[in-house]
Amino acid sequence: MDNSSPLILLAAGGTGGHLFPAEALGVELIRRGFRVRLATDSRALRYSGLFTRDTIDVVPSETVRSRTPWSLARTGFLLAAGTAVSLNLMRKLKPVAVVGFGGYPTLPPLLAARLFGVPGIIHEANAVLGRANRFLSSRASAIATSLPGVLDRDPALAGKTITVGMPMRPAILAAAALKFASPDATGPLRLLVVGGSQGARVMADIVPGAIEKLEPALWSRLILTQQVREEDMARVRAVYDRLRISAELAPFFIDLPARLASNHLVVSRSGAGTVAELAAIGRPSILVPLPGSIDQDQFANAGVLAQAGGAIRIAQPDFTPDRLAAEISALAAEPERLTAMAASARTMGRLDAADRLADLVVKTAGL
Incomplete structure (x- = not known):
């Protein structure tokens, strides 16, 4: 130039x-x-x-x-x-x-x-x-x-x-071109769990217990992808292996935009980038804001998508295996609700x- x-x-x-x-x-x-x-x-x-x-x-x-x-x-x-x-x-x-x-x-x-x-x-x-x-x-x-x-x-x-x-980024724009494919009531349910540098630990603590509390009929439907720190890998994998869950675990996903687009439900922190990408691509989510920040920015970010109907916001003290299992079960039983959430999230994307x-x-x- x-x-x-x-x-x-x-x-x-x-x-x-x-x-x-x-x-x-x-x-x-x-x-x-x-x-x-x-x-x-x-x-x-x-x-x-x-x-x-x-x-x-x-x-x-x-x-x-x-x-x-x-x-x-x-x-x-x-x-x-x-x-x-x-x-x-x-x-x-x-x-x-x-x-x-x-x-x-x-x-x-x-x-x-x-x-x-x-x-x-x-x-x-x-x-x-x-x-x-x-x-x-x-x-x-x-x-x-x-x-x-x-x-x-x-x-x-x-x-x-x-x-x-x-x-x-171009990768997000490419992912946004992929329409949300609603799951069948008895077909595969693709669940993506990401935590980022300050969130993977809480996901490792809560998500496996929540999956264990689901109805066994749902275990065979789940295709789970989860970001897990190396130090938490063995204990998380042990739970999923015992339940015979189809699970891909890794500390980092280089192709995260494509993975966001290919899943039916995302469980995540609510950093600004994540919320914006969920809105741009138009995917339903359960958002757990990082607690303790001075500005409570993640709580406010999650509130924008939740108010639009595109996300469920759960404060970390309420983010328990029982609560998460209940939310996943309810959404799995109502695929049309996931479709509506995807469309609502997309209305917030630019x-x-x-x-x-x-x-x-x-x-x-x-x-």
């Missing part, structure tokens, strides 16, 4: 939840003739998507992990160092806009952009603003959200906020989010 093409700097924390939407926007911006680079933390160097090492700028940053003086001083020092690196990036790269996708690594590039008078746009994936985006919200030129209503109660910010949806966010970036940059 011509080095004279305008450059747009994307800033994101180094986890999939932040990197995937940044990648999706990057694909669309490149399609439109822009150059893109990624400012992030060192975790993203393991990432194997759109951005390669020569298009990634590592910016020092740190999350506020505790309120002790030592911890706050360390966080402040690293964020100051990151801002110095980001100021240098502004001088060297001369981006026409900086787009942040949440996480503390977005703070230095967005603050440096403001100091240089470069338009800054933030994208919020969750139903509530994360801490980094909340800090940046008054300083950003524009705010994009995945879900509606995030800033309706804040008139000062609502005027520069637009709901665009969650930019989706497949054109990357295009809409690109439009906002171009407009805000004055191009």
Whole structure:
């Protein structure tokens, strides 16, 4: 690509939840003739998507992990160092806009952009603003959200906020093209259980016991796929082997979008990316929000799909083998309910989010 093409700097924390939407926007911006680079933390160097090492700028940053003086001083020092690196990036790269996708690594590039008078746009994936985006919200030129209503109660910010949806990777867009195939009342029931880095343990603790409580007639119908940590693998597999359940267990599924599309029911945490992907693909789910987060973002995310009729939200204290078994049994007995949930979830999905966010970036940059 011509080095004279305008450059747009994307800033994101180094986890999939932040990197995937940044990648999706990057694909669309490149399609439109822009150059893109990624400012992030060192975790993203393991990432194997759109951005390669020569298009990634590592910016020092740190999350506020505790309120002790030592911890706050360390966080402040690293964020100051990151801002110095980001100021240098502004001088060297001369981006026409900086787009942040949440996480503390977005703070230095967005603050440096403001100091240089470069338009800054933030994208919020969750139903509530994360801490980094909340800090940046008054300083950003524009705010994009995945879900509606995030800033309706804040008139000062609502005027520069637009709901665009969650930019989706090509693999999700491909999976979204597959229609939901309702299970037969006596045929196979495909169940996918995913936990992510902070959820697989609770799934290992609860799901096998729930499966054991199902009617034996349902055991032969189940085709179960479950994300299980290595340290939990033996005990989970032992239960399914004893019940003669058809089960595929793995610590990680590289083809998760296709697996979401091919299953009748998903049991999962309710991170922003997961909820957006379930909505885009249109699949029924039982969502168990991660407890204890300051913003209760996963509880709010799950509430969006539950209110639409596309999901059942179960708070973790209520997520017991008995409760899960009852929900799975009821859904298995009513395939038409699963079909209705799939359709309801799909009404919340936006497949054109990357295009809409690109439009906002171009407009805000004055191009």
